[in-house]
Amino acid sequence: MKILAEKTILATGGIGGLYEKSTNVRHLTGDAIAIAIKHKIELKDLSYIQIHPTTFYHKDGDDSCFLISESVRGEGAKLYDKNMQPFVNELLPRDIVTQAILKQMAIDQTEFVWEDLRPIPKKELQEHFPTIVNHCLKMGYNPYEECIPVVPAQHYFMGGIKVNLNSQTSMSNLYAVGETACNGVHGKNRLASNSLLESLVFAKRAAQHIKKSFSKTNEFPRCFDDNDINFYSNKSELEKYYKDLVLSKIEEDKLRKERTPINISIKSKNHLKTSI
Structure with a gap:
């Protein structure tokens, strides 16, 4: 038609x-x-093409990736390799952090790195990032007590x-x-x-x-x-x-x-x- x-x-x-x-x-x-x-x-x-450095890692490729906002890193969240060691300045621009994560994933032979939200005070985490906290809990991770898996994903064209x-x-x-x-x-x-x-x-x-x-x-x-x-x-x-x-x-x-x-x-x- x-x-x-x-x-x-x-x-x-x-x-x-x-x-x-x-x-x-x-x-x-x-x-x-x-x-x-x-x-x-x-x-x-x-x-x-903009790649966001931190989205919640999951194996189901049929769903869109949940964004873990860079403002979380701005408030103090840290990025760790598989041995829970820091490997990048979390406050660098998106593209630089993304490349650092991809490089570390290749070195570690993993599909994600860890992001630690525990440096952020619990009350602040609850009040400023309730959607992120709820998603982590829904996916079986308690961001108050443990790190969460994150991976870069295509974000904007x-x-x-x-x-x-x-x-x-x-x-x-x-x-x-x-x-x-x-x-x-x-x-x-x-x-x-x-x-x-x-x-x-x-x-x-x-x-x-x-x-x-x-x-x-x-x-x-x-x-x-x-x-x-x-x-x-x-x-x-x-x-x-x-x-x-x-x-x-x-x-x-x-x-x-x-x-x-x-x-x-x-x-x-x-x-x-x-x-x-």
């Missing part, structure tokens, strides 16, 4: 469902990214479909908002609640632009006429095709960025010029 519209907004969320471990729900598999690739819509920074300040993509009359879009507000490492900026502010800007520029279309573009509708009828094959397509483009973007030389020259004391 074809549905025609004067304006279309893509808002399919992130890509966590493509990964074994993610804080996202499993059905977020980057469908809009696959559509954009298929129809040659401009993309940006697909390899900018900073790249996506390239959009301008009005959330317009490179295709006329097509917009993208939220995690599926890349509007440049995150860079390579998203900070805390900037996702609200991406979702709320840019969604509002898209709506305002659509309202301001809307006009009735008498003739729709013919660019999709050659599409085989039957291609979309087999859900399992379509999911596999989309997954392979997105993951291959992510890897392609990662390799391209690794090969790109960065030249930095200081023109003057107060001016730094960077050319890529």
Whole structure:
């Protein structure tokens, strides 16, 4: 079935469902990214994927990972290897802590490291982190008396479909908002609640632009006429095709960025010029 519209907004969320471990729900598999690739819509920074260093470890890969907030480490929680020895400064940025944990897991040949919430006073733990405490207890761990197992997991997608300040993509009359879009507000490492900026502010800007520029279309573009509708009828094959397509483009973007030389020259004391 074809549905025609004067304006279309893509808002399919992130890509966590493509990964074994993610804080996202499993059905977020980057469908809009696959559509954009298929129809040659401009993309940006697909390899900018944020991994959260501490999620509660469990073997069931069908569920989203429960986030153990970094604010817990900010309040004093510690990270230990399998021998209960510290191996990283817990207050370093997410990407650095993540790499340290993955490295330690490889050394220890384990699937997780330990996080110790006991340095946090019990009353503070109860009042500030009741959801985390309740989840630990539900999973059979008492955070007041023992360490809990944690593991890094995919958390947020900073790249996506390239959009301008009005959330317009490179295709006329097509917009993208939220995690599926890349509007440049995150860079390579998203900070805390900037996702609200991406979702709320840019969604509002898209709506305002659509309202301001809307006009009735008498003739729709013919660019999709050659599409085989039957291609979309087999859900399992379509999911596999989309997954392979997105993951291959992510890897392609990662390799391209690794090969790109960065030249930095200081023109003057107060001016730094960077050319890529």
